[in-house]
Amino acid sequence: MKQKSRLFYLALAVCLPPIGIILLAALDLIYFHENMEMLARSYVENFTEKAVARLEKSADGPIGDERIWNESGSMDLMPGFRAYMGLGRVPGMMLVLDKDGDFLYGSQVLYELIKSNKGLLPYGIAKTMHDESGDRFTVGAYSAFFGKYIVVGAIAWRDLPQSTSRSYYIWPFVTGFMGLWGAIAIWRLWKLVLKPLADLEREMSSLKWGEELPRKNEGEALFELRKLRQSFTRVAQDAINRVSIIKTCMNDMVSVAEAERTKISRDIHDGPLQDVTALIQRIHLAKLQDNAPEDTARELDLAEKIAMVTVREMRGLCDFLNPPWLELGLPQALTELTERQSSQYGVQIFLDVDDDAEFSEAITLSFFRVVQEAVTNSVRHGDAKNIWVDVKHDENGFELVIQDDGHGFDMHKNGTAALRVEGHRGLSNMEERMAIVGGRLKIISYPGEGTCIRGLIP
Amino acid sequence: MSINLILADDHPLTRAGLMAYLAKEQDFNVVGEYADGESAWNGIKELKPHVALLDIRMPGLDGVSITRKIKEEGLPVISLMLTSYDAQQYVLSSLRTGARGYVLKSSTADTLSRAIRIVARGGLYLDSEVASTVEEGENMSLEPISAREREVLLLAAKGLSGKEIASQLFISERTVQTHLASIYDKLGARNKTESMLLALKYGVVMLEELLD
Numbered sequence: 001m002k003q004k005s006r007l008f009y010l011a012l013a014v015c016l017p018p019i020g021i022i023l024l025a026a027l028d029l030i031y032f033h034e035n036m037e038m039l040a041r042s043y044v045e046n047f048t049e050k051a052v053a054r055l056e057k058s059a060d061g062p063i064g065d066e067r068i069w070n071e072s073g074s075m076d077l078m079p080g081f082r083a084y085m086g087l088g089r090v091p092g093m094m095l096v097l098d099k100d101g102d103f104l105y106g107s108q109v110l111y112e113l114i115k116s117n118k119g120l121l122p123y124g125i126a127k128t129m130h131d132e133s134g135d136r137f138t139v140g141a142y143s144a145f146f147g148k149y150i151v152v153g154a155i156a157w158r159d160l161p162q163s164t165s166r167s168y169y170i171w172p173f174v175t176g177f178m179g180l181w182g183a184i185a186i187w188r189l190w191k192l193v194l195k196p197l198a199d200l201e202r203e204m205s206s207l208k209w210g211e212e213l214p215r216k217n218e219g220e221a222l223f224e225l226r227k228l229r230q231s232f233t234r235v236a237q238d239a240i241n242r243v244s245i246i247k248t249c250m251n252d253m254v255s256v257a258e259a260e261r262t263k264i265s266r267d268i269h270d271g272p273l274q275d276v277t278a279l280i281q282r283i284h285l286a287k288l289q290d291n292a293p294e295d296t297a298r299e300l301d302l303a304e305k306i307a308m309v310t311v312r313e314m315r316g317l318c319d320f321l322n323p324p325w326l327e328l329g330l331p332q333a334l335t336e337l338t339e340r341q342s343s344q345y346g347v348q349i350f351l352d353v354d355d356d357a358e359f360s361e362a363i364t365l366s367f368f369r370v371v372q373e374a375v376t377n378s379v380r381h382g383d384a385k386n387i388w389v390d391v392k393h394d395e396n397g398f399e400l401v402i403q404d405d406g407h408g409f410d411m412h413k414n415g416t417a418a419l420r421v422e423g424h425r426g427l428s429n430m431e432e433r434m435a436i437v438g439g440r441l442k443i444i445s446y447p448g449e450g451t452c453i454r455g456l457i458p
Numbered sequence: 459m460s461i462n463l464i465l466a467d468d469h470p471l472t473r474a475g476l477m478a479y480l481a482k483e484q485d486f487n488v489v490g491e492y493a494d495g496e497s498a499w500n501g502i503k504e505l506k507p508h509v510a511l512l513d514i515r516m517p518g519l520d521g522v523s524i525t526r527k528i529k530e531e532g533l534p535v536i537s538l539m540l541t542s543y544d545a546q547q548y549v550l551s552s553l554r555t556g557a558r559g560y561v562l563k564s565s566t567a568d569t570l571s572r573a574i575r576i577v578a579r580g581g582l583y584l585d586s587e588v589a590s591t592v593e594e595g596e597n598m599s600l601e602p603i604s605a606r607e608r609e610v611l612l613l614a615a616k617g618l619s620g621k622e623i624a625s626q627l628f629i630s631e632r633t634v635q636t637h638l639a640s641i642y643d644k645l646g647a648r649n650k651t652e653s654m655l656l657a658l659k660y661g662v663v664m665l666e667e668l669l670d
Contacts, residue, residue: 277564285567358621
């Protein structure tokens with residue numbers, strides 16, 4: 001979790017400079033624009049005021065203003081003012097209008113500009129206007145001869161003495177563009193690398209190895225990440241294969257062991273057991289001889305007893321290896337088993353099997369072998385006196401619990417792996433038995449507190 | 459009247475022993491001796507002995523299968539099972555297919571002779587080792603088994619599960635279990651098979667009722 005948020009903050013940190021650059025570029029643009037406006041305004045104001053002053057001054061001269069304006073209508077201005085109006089030397093446009101705003105003299109371009117801006121005349125403070133092609137102008141208007149005429153001055157921004165402005169204007173855009181570029185690059189980085197990486201990490205850490213495969217490549221991701229995902233998929237597939245191989249191996253091992261037990265049991269039954277049975281028959285026949293001395297009869301009785309014990313032992317061995325009661329179902333089989341173990345080991349075994357449950361052959365065999373092993377372990381290693389065996393079937397599945405009152409052992413010191421290394425296969429055998437029927441085995445034991453073995457088949 | 463017998467046992471030593479047992483009896487006439495099920499079956503068809511002594515486990519045809527064939531063909535041959543030890547479920551299945559009893563191969567010559575004579579007369583012989591809890595030669599007074607319990611026991615002996623018995627008798631499975639527990643208790647049996655064998659032994663049920 002902490003790692004994940006760090007990735008997020010890292011991405012944010014990388015994002016910050018481009019965002020800063022974009023903001024600075026915007027501020028720069030606004031600031032520069034304001035500057036330009038101010039400059040243009042003061043320029044226009046200054047130069048229009050000068051024009052008005054010149055006009056009024058010339059009217060004080062030998063040529064009266066009435067004569068100038070009235071006779072010629074417009075053209076007969078004093079040469080100085082006309083020169084000024086021509087604006088040959090300085091940038092800008094001049095226009096003289098009568099008090100109704102009609103054109104008298106000056107720049108036609110400016111007159112058109114004003115008309116296209118609804119005849120608006122910015123008195124006193126120059127304003128920015130746009131012509132039809134979008135060019136920017138700053139226009140200022142002043143009244144002359146006490147309101148008889150209006151003198152309008154204007155400057156196109158492109159003609160400003162700071163005409164470097166245009167190239168300067170590019171800079172905020174350039175920086176802005178760079179910022180934007182950076183942001184897009186980071187967004188792509190997030191989309192192609194960071195997010196797929198985060199997704200992959202989340203998926204891998206929650207993947208059930210040996211059971212699940214990662215999802216197929218979906219959405220955009222960098223080639224390397226796609227390859228990485230593919231590699232993980234291969235590893236996950238390997239894990240699944242390995243689990244299935246282990247399961248197959250375990251299955252094979254157990255079924256080979258079972259087959260082997262069946263074979264040994266059969267061999268004992270068909271070989272030595274028959275031989276000893278024949279021996280008993282011969283002893284019986286010998287005992288039927290009337291003329292045998294007393295000593296011989298006694299010896300024959302003894303021989304018969306020994307042979308009978310041998311037969312019984314071999315039957316026990318056959319039953320242990322290949323319990324014939326398994327065919328009778330789990331409750332019967334466990335009853336037979338625990339009764340035999342109880343009398344064999346001299347312990348009390350309390351068996352409680354859920355009679356209503358139907359147990360498959362595989363489960364019957366697994367539970368049977370687990371109980372067989374567990375009881376033997378309890379007696380041999382735990383020195384238990386009482387053992388409780390419970391088999392239940394409910395909505396959680398089949399459950400087998402074997403509890404004893406023996407010594408118990410230290411689970412952590414003697415894990416099943418460690419025990420296996422030491423040659424004690426009992427617990428692992430039980431685990432395998434449960435695993436091949438899709439179940440789990442849980443062993444809870446503490447020194448001095450007995451052992452509880454719980455097998456669950458969902 | 460002498461009794462004609464055939465003996466089938468795949469193990470040569472025990473077969474020889476059993477032959478020696480049978481040779482002791484004057485009225486026993488062993489007409490055939492076989493080491494496998496197939497030839498035993500052929501011998502039975504051809505010789506039609508009174509009693510066939512059949513090893514319950516043999517290569518090829520085993521004793522249980524031969525007994526079933528005898529019943530199917532309606533041959534007038536009584537089969538008596540020989541077994542190395544009392545694998546009860548084999549015994550019960552052989553009885554269900556029509557065997558008249560079983561004897562342990564390790565029993566004495568007298569026991570074998572007695573068993574043969576009993577089945578030849580039409581009786582049923584179950585070796586006393588049928589249940590370890592039953593004491594030899596005892597004549598215990600058996601607590602009477604109710605008609606319902608008898609019914610349950612018979613169905614159980616035919617191999618029906620608790621559920622099937624319950625649905626057939628229109629009672630709950632729980633009740634079936636209760637009946638069975640009561641039967642075990644009365645017969646002194648530990649399980650279904652044993653209770654069935656003991657019930658046969660005590661005459662609570664007849665062998666005919668068991669037949670498939």
